[in-house]
Amino acid sequence: MRHGPIRSPRILRLLAGGLLVALAVAGIPAPGARAAGADTATATAIAVVVGHGQAAATPLSPALVAGVFARKRQLWRDRSPIVPVNLPAAHPLRRAFSRWVFDKTPEEMQDYWNDQYFHGVLPPPVLASEEAVLRFVASTPGAIGYVSSCLVDHRVDVVATLQPPEGAAACPH
Amino acid sequence: MDDKDRMSKQGSPSDGARSAPSVRRFLRRRRAAVAGAIRAGMAIVLCLAGATALAGDEPAPDVPVAEHIPDSPPTGIALAPGVTFSGYGTVQLLAPDHRSRTQGDPGRGGPGAAAGPGDDAQFSQRARLNLSHLSGIAWWEPTPAWKVLGEVDLQDVIQVPHHADGDGPDSTPFVALDRLYADYHLTDSMTVRAGKFLTPIGRWNQEHSDPLVWTVLRPLISQAAFPTSATGLMVLGSVPLADRWLDYQVYGADGGDWRRSPRSQAFDRAVGVRVSTALDGDLQLGVSFSRFDESDYASTRFTLVGVDAAWTWRRVEFSGEAIMRRGSNGGTGDEDGWFGQAVVPLADRWWAVARVEAYRRPAESESARSRTALVGLVYKSGQHWVFKAEWAHAAGNADGLPSGLLSSVTLVY
Numbered sequence: 001m002r003h004g005p006i007r008s009p010r011i012l013r014l015l016a017g018g019l020l021v022a023l024a025v026a027g028i029p030a031p032g033a034r035a036a037g038a039d040t041a042t043a044t045a046i047a048v049v050v051g052h053g054q055a056a057a058t059p060l061s062p063a064l065v066a067g068v069f070a071r072k073r074q075l076w077r078d079r080s081p082i083v084p085v086n087l088p089a090a091h092p093l094r095r096a097f098s099r100w101v102f103d104k105t106p107e108e109m110q111d112y113w114n115d116q117y118f119h120g121v122l123p124p125p126v127l128a129s130e131e132a133v134l135r136f137v138a139s140t141p142g143a144i145g146y147v148s149s150c151l152v153d154h155r156v157d158v159v160a161t162l163q164p165p166e167g168a169a170a171c172p173h
Numbered sequence: 174m175d176d177k178d179r180m181s182k183q184g185s186p187s188d189g190a191r192s193a194p195s196v197r198r199f200l201r202r203r204r205a206a207v208a209g210a211i212r213a214g215m216a217i218v219l220c221l222a223g224a225t226a227l228a229g230d231e232p233a234p235d236v237p238v239a240e241h242i243p244d245s246p247p248t249g250i251a252l253a254p255g256v257t258f259s260g261y262g263t264v265q266l267l268a269p270d271h272r273s274r275t276q277g278d279p280g281r282g283g284p285g286a287a288a289g290p291g292d293d294a295q296f297s298q299r300a301r302l303n304l305s306h307l308s309g310i311a312w313w314e315p316t317p318a319w320k321v322l323g324e325v326d327l328q329d330v331i332q333v334p335h336h337a338d339g340d341g342p343d344s345t346p347f348v349a350l351d352r353l354y355a356d357y358h359l360t361d362s363m364t365v366r367a368g369k370f371l372t373p374i375g376r377w378n379q380e381h382s383d384p385l386v387w388t389v390l391r392p393l394i395s396q397a398a399f400p401t402s403a404t405g406l407m408v409l410g411s412v413p414l415a416d417r418w419l420d421y422q423v424y425g426a427d428g429g430d431w432r433r434s435p436r437s438q439a440f441d442r443a444v445g446v447r448v449s450t451a452l453d454g455d456l457q458l459g460v461s462f463s464r465f466d467e468s469d470y471a472s473t474r475f476t477l478v479g480v481d482a483a484w485t486w487r488r489v490e491f492s493g494e495a496i497m498r499r500g501s502n503g504g505t506g507d508e509d510g511w512f513g514q515a516v517v518p519l520a521d522r523w524w525a526v527a528r529v530e531a532y533r534r535p536a537e538s539e540s541a542r543s544r545t546a547l548v549g550l551v552y553k554s555g556q557h558w559v560f561k562a563e564w565a566h567a568a569g570n571a572d573g574l575p576s577g578l579l580s581s582v583t584l585v586y
Contacts (some may be wrong), residue, residue: 061413061416062416063413063415063416063417063418064413066418067411067413067418070418072411072418072420073361073411074317074358074361075317075318075358075361076361077361079317079318079358080317081317102454103453103454103455104454108485108487108488111485111490114384114385115380115385117247117248117249117259118259118310118380118382118384118385119322120257120310120312120314120320120322122248122249122257127237128237132237133237135236135237136236136237139236140236
């Protein structure tokens, strides 16, 4: 049985359209809102490190660092696997790293990782501390992590340094 | 795939006019197919697990063990080193608006063919509790350069009230092979994919899984104007572009769709490309182009162009897509449409969503246009389940488009 065209309830269309506009207005960030975020408060430089003497590791641009930690880049030049590791989401350095590299907080990256999950891509695993990152990176072929630049020692090589906007402060450790 | 995924075959021999003996044969075949697919899936998983069980990669005792953070995306079930299993299940509670129309649009697929996704007669006629999806995704990474991924989706496994014979093929359970492909990382910025994959047109189609989308109802333009999957070859990757990344996908298919769903169209032949990038981290833009022949349109070649955008700021998201499809036979099969969607947080884990969509189906008159408006609520739990409730209304020439209250609970595992 075929019916004639439905009359559109204009009230619903107006409601949905109005809500769209209202949401758009509500969602527009105030100028400078991001710059005021607390996650950029960490001022120490961040060193992106790999194990000492790893032949495949070469200096990485900020975009490549982002690609590695977003799992867009999964192989070193010698086709060995890249093994990125993160700090916990609440760690100040992780939050600063995420802000500087992705322009998002770890929480804001959740949707990205949810999407990737359904394509068989998992986020970098997490280590509890910067010392744990140093130990893991130093002893795991292909591993890459990040620590405060003042904690870099002979166990690792620096492949990128992310400078905070207003220069590095004294090492917080 | 949701209710809105459906592309029913009204008027086909499998409709309500089927005789009782043929219905029994049909159900027997369906049950056998379901059981066979489940057995095959389990065998594949067990083989993958067995093949990699010997390839253990234990870290040195003094090396810290990496963990996954709480409230992180789900990390799947590690069946063995290199083998991960995941998936999701969705239960829908649908309370249709009785003013909804019940017939399909003859424009889709030619005269007398199905209207499009969501064109489910029983959806429009009665309330239903439905285990709409039970999806299993497994991937195996035997080496850093290789990955094999498969996704099987048991659709409409359980329905209360149970589907009736007269509901047609859309209301019967179906074991869908959503994806099955092998990836080989040719270079760091180029991967070759062979098998069945989701058609890279727009954002929604490639991220259509229930846990990823904000609404129960899927926009028409994300599926009605093109087959949602293709079996063939794809080259994909990401290349640095200034300080951003440009993602690309180039694909080709030459028919032979693996386990074609009765609820979707299939390519006879297709070539296409999609590029997308994120500007300033918040704004994602994508452009899709495809030329294809569709199995239900004889001697018509289609050209499709699509654009999509998503802007996110903190927990706010605005997104939209638009497509335009043109056929080679002077207007036959021309389709175009767009949607805009807004999502804003209301509380810690609550969001409000609103969407409007317009779509023009193949026909020569203005009445072939349909419009859909939707408002809803979404709750995303930290334990990987999602609740959605929305009220949709379809207007214009909205044959078969769902109207009413749609809700679902999805659990990710």
